[in-house]
Amino acid sequence: MHDWIDQALWSLDRGQALALVSVGWAQGSTPREAGAKLLVSDKRQWLTIGGGQLEWMAVDIARKRLYAAHVPDRWIERLPLGPSLGQCCGGMVHLLFERLNESDRVWLMSLRDRLLLGQAVVRRVSLTSQGGAAQVQLAQAPDLGADDSVPNKLLAKDEQGVMFYAERIAPATQNIVIFGAGHVGKALVHILGTLPCRVTWVDEREEMFPTALPDNITIEATDTPEAIIDQAPPESFFLIMTHDHALDQRLCEYLLRRDDVAYLGLIGSMSKRQKFEHRFRARGIPEERYRQIVCPIGEPGIIGKQPAVIAVAVAAQLLRARVDGATRLTPMQCAHALV
Numbered sequence: 001m002h003d004w005i006d007q008a009l010w011s012l013d014r015g016q017a018l019a020l021v022s023v024g025w026a027q028g029s030t031p032r033e034a035g036a037k038l039l040v041s042d043k044r045q046w047l048t049i050g051g052g053q054l055e056w057m058a059v060d061i062a063r064k065r066l067y068a069a070h071v072p073d074r075w076i077e078r079l080p081l082g083p084s085l086g087q088c089c090g091g092m093v094h095l096l097f098e099r100l101n102e103s104d105r106v107w108l109m110s111l112r113d114r115l116l117l118g119q120a121v122v123r124r125v126s127l128t129s130q131g132g133a134a135q136v137q138l139a140q141a142p143d144l145g146a147d148d149s150v151p152n153k154l155l156a157k158d159e160q161g162v163m164f165y166a167e168r169i170a171p172a173t174q175n176i177v178i179f180g181a182g183h184v185g186k187a188l189v190h191i192l193g194t195l196p197c198r199v200t201w202v203d204e205r206e207e208m209f210p211t212a213l214p215d216n217i218t219i220e221a222t223d224t225p226e227a228i229i230d231q232a233p234p235e236s237f238f239l240i241m242t243h244d245h246a247l248d249q250r251l252c253e254y255l256l257r258r259d260d261v262a263y264l265g266l267i268g269s270m271s272k273r274q275k276f277e278h279r280f281r282a283r284g285i286p287e288e289r290y291r292q293i294v295c296p297i298g299e300p301g302i303i304g305k306q307p308a309v310i311a312v313a314v315a316a317q318l319l320r321a322r323v324d325g326a327t328r329l330t331p332m333q334c335a336h337a338l339v
Contacts, residue, residue, distance in 0.1 A: 002169065004037045005112045006215070007046050012105055016041050019062035020098040023049055024155040024165050028091030030081060031055075034154045035167050042066055049095070054079060058095055065099065073099040074125060076155070076163065094155055096125070096165050107136045111169065114138070120170035127163045141168045172196040172216060174322050177232050179225055179251055180241035181208035184267060187311035188239070193217055195315070202228050203242070226254050234260040237318055239297070241267035249276055256280075256289045263321055265314065266295035 004020065011018045021038040023030075031050020038055065039046040040062040049055055057079065065071055077095045098104075107123075114121050120141035154167050174197040178185055181203035192199050193214030203209065206221035213219065220228055229251070232238070238261060240251050248266060255264055266273070273295040280290040298313025299320065 002112075002115060004039055004047055005108055005115075007039055008100055009105065009108050009112070011039070011041060012100065012102060012108075017066040018100045019066060020100055021049060021058050021062055022096045022098075022154075022165070022167070023093055024076065024096040025094035025153045026091065027093070027152070028081075030091040030093050034152050040066075049093075054081060054093065058097075062097055065097070073101070074127060076127065096155070098125070104136065107138055110138055115169065115171050118171050120168060122166055122168055124164060124166040126158070127165070141170065172198050174198070174318070175233055175236040176200070176239065176318065177202065177228060177236055178239045178241065179203070179228075179247075180239075180243065180267075181205060182241065182243055183307040184241050184310050184314075186210070187307040188241075188314055189213070189217055191311055191315045192318075195319070197318075200228060200232070225251060229254055229258070235262040237261075237263040237265075237321070239263075239265045239267070239314065245272070249279065252276065252290075252293060253280070253283070253285070256285060256292075261292070263318065264293050265297040265317070266293050267297055267310075268295055270296065 008018060008020065019040045021040060023032055023034050023036045026032070026034050031052065031054060032048070036049045037047050038049045038058060040059050042063060045059055049058060058077075061077060075097050077097060079093050079095060081091045081093065100108075111121055111123065122139045122141045124137045124139070126137075155163060155165055157163055176192060176197050177200045178188065179202045181201065185201065185203075189199060189201055193216060197216060199217045200220055201209070201217055202220045202222065202225050204221065204223040204225075209219050209221065222228065225247075229238070238255055240248050240255075242248055242251070248268070252264070252266060255261060266276070273293070276293075276295075277290055281287070294317075297317065298310060299316040302309065302313035302316065304310070
């Protein structure tokens with residue numbers, strides 16, 4: 001998620017003084033990773049670099065310079081997470097502070113447009129020895145494939161010994177399709193709206209969808225959901241949780257025709273799973289195909305039938321699948337659902 005871009009543009013539109021704070025280097029035990037961001041105005045703040053005394057000090061530093069004259073617009077602060085900050089993490093963070101003004105609108109809008117086009121971008125800020133900054137530069141980022149590991153350092157020095165900050169900013173790569181706008185679907189979308197993913201939410205009942213949704217959620221009100229399956233990119237994650245068991249079965253069967261599905265989750269009990277498997281066998285669907293279906297869904301150990309509890313368990317399972325880098329959740333990985 002890159003909410004900071006839209007928030008920064010929103011603030012600039014209203015003439016607000018604004019500072020962007022980024023973790024440039026995280027050494028040892030730290031609250032957040034390199035690249036984590038915080039936006040600070042004179043009265044408000046958005047996002048987080050980990051909270052606590054570290055964030056309080058970062059906000060204080062940023063606000064003291066928001067309107068200061070004859071000081072660099074971009075500079076680095078080195079903050080140890082020890083007794084002086086009242087934190088016992090024991091690590092060290094280097095924070096990049098950037099006072100944003102009207103001249104920054106160009107690269108912010110360009111960055112937003114490139115991400116909307118699905119392009120990954122490298123943002124580079126070169127810092128002079130006096131702490132000033134050259135113009136922010138954007139360049140096309142190299143394709144890292146499935147490697148989305150989080151670095152601990154985004155600060156370095158070039159051949160002339162000049163410090164620079166460079167980060168790779170990419171669109172969310174996890175594509176999730178949810179069939180069903182019932183209670184669990186609503187609770188799950190509420191969570192996924194805050195995570196780095198793209199969600200297509202499908203139901204034929206248009207009135208079931210809320211009027212306001214996060215930017216990463218797309219609604220498809222259609223009575224031909226199979227078309228959404230056809231349009232989904234390879235290695236998508238699918239969740240079937242409609243109000244109709246017959247529709248659930250139909251969607252499962254349609255999805256089993258694809259061999260590039262990262263995850264196929266079906267809401268329901270073991271009894272529902274067994275009934276579906278019996279019907280799949282009768283239709284001649286190979287066992288190795290329908291055993292890919294995860295049902296019941298959700299991480300093991302998260303117990304409860306409330307929609308919010310189920311949603312948390314499912315979101316955790318989707319995150320684990322993404323972090324593991326697995327192309328699909330095998331029956332062994334979901335053994336808890338098969339006992």
